[in-house]
Amino acid sequence: MNRCETPRRLVRARTPLRISLGGGGTDIDPYPRDHGGIALTIAIDLYAHAELIAHHEPAPFCVESRDLNRSVSFECAQDLELTSDLDLAKAAIRRVAPHTLRDGLELITSSDAPLGSGLGGSSAMTATMLGALHHYIGDGIDHQSLASEAFEVERLDVGLAGGRQDQYACVHGGVNLIEFDGEATVVHPLSLDPAQLDNLERSLLLCDTGITRVSSPIIERQVAAYTRRDEDVTDALHRIKAAAFEMHDALLAGDLPRLGAFLDASWTQKQRFDPAVTNPAIDALYSTALEAGAYGGKLLGAGGGGHLLLLTPPERREQVAQRLAAVGGTPRVVGFDLEGFVAWDETL
Template sequence: MDFAPEGPSAVITPQTQTHRFRRARAQREAWTQPLFRAKAPLRVSFAGGGTDVPPFPEREGGLVLCATINRFAHGTLRPRVDGRVRVESLDLGMAIDYGADEHVDYDGQLDLVKAGIRRVSQLEEPRGIDLFLHTAAPPGSGLGASSALMVALIGVLRDHHKLALTDYEIARLAWEVERVDLGLKGGLQDQYAATFGGFNFIEFGPGDVLVNPLRIRPTTMYELESNLLLVFTGRTRAGDHIIEDQTQRYEDSDEDALAGLRMQKTLALEMKEALLRGKLATFGSLLGVAWEEKKKMSPRISTPVIDEAYDEAIRAGALGGKVTGAGGGGFMLFYCTPGTRHKVAARLAQMGLEEAEFAFEETGLRTWTYVEG
């Protein structure tokens, strides 16, 4: 149907009035649709990484010491009435669109999101939605970005479907989507860190995870922030080869890999005690020991660039440091003696490693609903 033009001198016909009314109502409904939002923090891991990767926790029990930081994965969900699902990744500059009841293949196009939506759809009837996603670090950065994104996604889907999920259930569901449904290699700490937030000492056993929040004194936390330096190596981890190699060496009873993994548990305990007692010089030194033991787990964990950066940081005043994730790239974390952090940062900047400012984040997954008044 054709409508009359809507300029200043246009004739207002009944058809034009109806068209304007429908358009205004559609615009009003779009503005008044609820927005479901979520944010989940990224994390830095101090010790124990690798002991949360199966089959180690089932056989020997894993221990991880980690803390969340003020970098987040964000999710926004807006309901639709047409039964379509549209997902837009602001980081990747990618969007997908499909019917809520359609079978969707995992083809490399936002598979993480598709798998999360599919898993929740098994709990509730599929619905049309618009999803907007953004993360403060790319996958493979070593900060648990992919898992934080999955936690944020489950957070908005939970609220939209009014599901009664506890924090443990959210973290477990996020882990199942990544590791079981998609078969992505990795451990369990990232999903639990993003969901619970803060400083945590996490225990992993056969079919069980226990998150122990740590009561770190504020002065200890502030001093730790002042002396820790987070830098980006310039590249992310490529693929799952490091984790696969580490797991195979454990399965083959490689002596170095076994020693490195088991020492991670001891160091996680010692570093937890140092944090609780405010012994940060001890904590900083143990951070370096944790890195030396981590490298035993696989020769692929470090690279010449990482080795050189570590040596230069120590010479400039760092007590110890390590890669924050599986290795091969991503972010590195250094503990610097008081008064030397700027020198370490300057030396690493000369090598092309960019400093990333951060503070600790004490809250995990947050969700809220907003309706335009």
């Protein structure tokens, strides 16, 4: 896809991935329409990246996904029909910039985390592509509007199963309490002082389970169970919502043991959604972390694989990481991202 001539403009964009402390599942319709949902989230310093290269010559619009090792070219509106081949990119172009299909653009994407990681990567990538296109055409979209548009592209245009938290958590960045009330989504940034942020950052640990998963089957079964008023799933959602408020209070108070206890309680409730949420390998990693001194934790995303999130005393995080590595996990320390989505022109 490389071209010989020097490009005339280069736009770069990135959106952080996220970890969800609490409320996961209550952001998935129809639950928030019936009861209101909540999510307590933190954006982290792993990113979905995009480069938008403008050659300003008549040529197809080229998209390359480095994660999927796949590239496609679009020349007309029919090329943007959704066919399960880079559909998120097609939908983003169709939403924002269909008039650029013959302007000689290249959109190159990559992510710092693998597919199926449970870190909101699909939503972060959708927002990054949309935001890069908006920056290129110069229409100045704000964070809230970008998150809303990313939700519509994923859930409505492409039809991917899921909730609302990822788009807003990733695009806004920082530490947020996000409320879902009917069709409204309200982001409340949490005012944590630098010492609180530092202590929390030094206490969190990710662990890649080594298991990749597709989230949509689990989410679809959860929605079906709630829709038919399955008492077990409905009660679990209510308890997860209540625990998220408790975590919010513990976070503001700097009470890490209490925060860890409610993380553990939420993980127990999440397993009531569907048998595929966990498996013996995930359970073994989690038990190892607790035995090594972690306060608590949970599996991120819909379940079935991806990353465990663990909260530890800062002085015991390294010990927990070593124990997890010894039993086959891949521990990873991450920092926080307080900016959210950003895009800029790079000087050529």
